Amino acid sequence: MQYIIGVDIGGTNIKLGLFNKKGNLQDKWEITTDISDQGKNIIPDIANTIKSYLTKNKLSIKHCLGIGVGVPGAVSDNLCIGCVNLGWDTLDINKELDKFFPGILIKAENDANCAALGEVYNLGKKYQNACLITIGTGVGGGIIYQDKILAGSNGASGEIGHFKVVFENGRKCGCGKYGCLETVASANGIVEEMKRIVKEGKVKTKFTLDEKFTTKDIFAKKNASDLAVVEVKKIFFHYLGIAVSYLTLVTNPEVVIIGGGVSKGLKNELSEINRYFQKYSFAPSEQTEIILAELLNDAGVFGAAQLIRYA
Numbered sequence: 001m002q003y004i005i006g007v008d009i010g011g012t013n014i015k016l017g018l019f020n021k022k023g024n025l026q027d028k029w030e031i032t033t034d035i036s037d038q039g040k041n042i043i044p045d046i047a048n049t050i051k052s053y054l055t056k057n058k059l060s061i062k063h064c065l066g067i068g069v070g071v072p073g074a075v076s077d078n079l080c081i082g083c084v085n086l087g088w089d090t091l092d093i094n095k096e097l098d099k100f101f102p103g104i105l106i107k108a109e110n111d112a113n114c115a116a117l118g119e120v121y122n123l124g125k126k127y128q129n130a131c132l133i134t135i136g137t138g139v140g141g142g143i144i145y146q147d148k149i150l151a152g153s154n155g156a157s158g159e160i161g162h163f164k165v166v167f168e169n170g171r172k173c174g175c176g177k178y179g180c181l182e183t184v185a186s187a188n189g190i191v192e193e194m195k196r197i198v199k200e201g202k203v204k205t206k207f208t209l210d211e212k213f214t215t216k217d218i219f220a221k222k223n224a225s226d227l228a229v230v231e232v233k234k235i236f237f238h239y240l241g242i243a244v245s246y247l248t249l250v251t252n253p254e255v256v257i258i259g260g261g262v263s264k265g266l267k268n269e270l271s272e273i274n275r276y277f278q279k280y281s282f283a284p285s286e287q288t289e290i291i292l293a294e295l296l297n298d299a300g301v302f303g304a305a306q307l308i309r310y311a
């Protein structure tokens, strides 16, 4: 029996999975991400947990076809080009892991791209061209083109969170620019929009600036008829619709998959997202399906294993 190891490095935890060579998950586990000392322990920690896992299960690295790694930063040719969350500057993932597992196949990619690959894999052979939009604290994305990750010249393709969608008085984004999709359509962006609406006081609402609220509260079923919620959703769908329409114009996918923490609250809103997408899309792209992600937090580790399957 041969296996593949998938690794998804996050700022807080590192998820690992043992997959069979068909890409089916056999087992998974997690370790904490040690970001001290510019993240210099991260790769040794990954190597050590893999080694002890394999030993415990009477396996060795010889039973593995390779190790796929998802990294929360831009990656080009297995080279991580800076990763602020982990404290990494430029890091050659292949070279670093090879010190522990000489000769084994190692492939690294951006984590959002891995998540896109994972979600598409999970849908079977149904789609060859797909885009994933992850809406969480920020907005990320990945593009799958003819079954493969479309990473671009330096790994930065699919960064849908930084599509400029607000052209006047846009809020400052984490990237340093103004009016990015992330400033209005991420979990933080949605809360900021709600605060703005409450502050303006034009609609009657039970939300106040004195009490803290989250996107989960805004999207809660019991608040669906609140006029400020109706307004904030309208703004969210409008900007998301614009961004999805741009994305489909460039990549012409069969499906757009919406994932990330915020997507859990969007089960009953898919028709609205689609309605706004139809409003802005170009006729040949109108048939693009919009669906919600299924693997969510596990998508990255699934996709990382797929890197080895298709290497």
Ligand code: ZN
Residues within 6 Å of the ligand: 161, 162, 173, 174, 175, 176, 177, 180, 182
């Ligand atoms: Zn930005």
